[in-house]
Amino acid sequence: xxxxxxxxxLDLSDALRTRVxxxxxxxxxxxxxxxxxxxxxxxxxxxxxxxxxNMHAGRGLTLRGEGEAADANGAxxxxxxHVAKRLRxxxxxxNEHARDLANxxxxxxxxxxxxxxxxxxxxxxxxxxxxxxxxxxxxxxxAEISLLSVGEAVMxxxxxxxxxxxxxxxxxxxxxxxxxxxxxxxxxxxxxxAG
Numbered sequence: 001x002x003x004x005x006x007x008x009x010l011d012l013s014d015a016l017r018t019r020v021x022x023x024x025x026x027x028x029x030x031x032x033x034x035x036x037x038x039x040x041x042x043x044x045x046x047x048x049x050x051x052x053x054n055m056h057a058g059r060g061l062t063l064r065g066e067g068e069a070a071d072a073n074g075a076x077x078x079x080x081x082h083v084a085k086r087l088r089x090x091x092x093x094x095n096e097h098a099r100d101l102a103n104x105x106x107x108x109x110x111x112x113x114x115x116x117x118x119x120x121x122x123x124x125x126x127x128x129x130x131x132x133x134x135x136x137x138x139x140x141x142x143a144e145i146s147l148l149s150v151g152e153a154v155m156x157x158x159x160x161x162x163x164x165x166x167x168x169x170x171x172x173x174x175x176x177x178x179x180x181x182x183x184x185x186x187x188x189x190x191x192x193x194a195g
Contacts, residue, residue, distance in 0.1 A: 004039045016072055023080055024055070049069060050068045051078065051079040063159050110143045150169065153165050
């Protein structure tokens with residue numbers, strides 16, 4: 001597994017890098033036949049350290065964990081425990097999902113955009129909305145629209161710690177969305193049920 005350990009405006013020791021690599025290798029070996037890559041980012045916020053782990057465990061399967069503590073080792077332990085807890089919770093389904101990926105067709109390609117209001121429009125408010133220049137593109141990343149059951153989509157959304165996930169429903173073939181509601185429950189948008 002390829003592991004990238006970096007610090008935002010922070011120098012990391014070789015001992016910490018080695019510890020992170022060994023610990024993530026152990027987590028990956030416990031739950032997967034092989035994981036592809038992991039990115040671990042440390043940063044410092046006033047009086048504590050934060051650690052963000054993004055692990056790409058297979059085609060289309062991403063895990064995310066965050067942690068914070070008084071020292072970098074504690075922050076990593078907290079983030080690694082989040083990843084391990086998610087994997088323990090979904091172990092059987094994740095392993096079946098990883099094995100099934102080889103038998104499935106490639107997911108559809110899509111683009112994900114992150115938009116931000118421009119300063120002018122934000123200052124004017126909602127009274128005048130020029131749709132051509134309302135928002136600026138902050139980020140553009142490739143995304144996959146996978147063929148999943150609703151349960152698999154919810155699992156993948158939870159594992160990646162995302163607020164929503166778009167997927168193609170395996171039973172209907174329609175584009176669907178699952179999302180985390182403000183009350184903590186999961187919402188599911190299925191346009192085929194509206195007809």
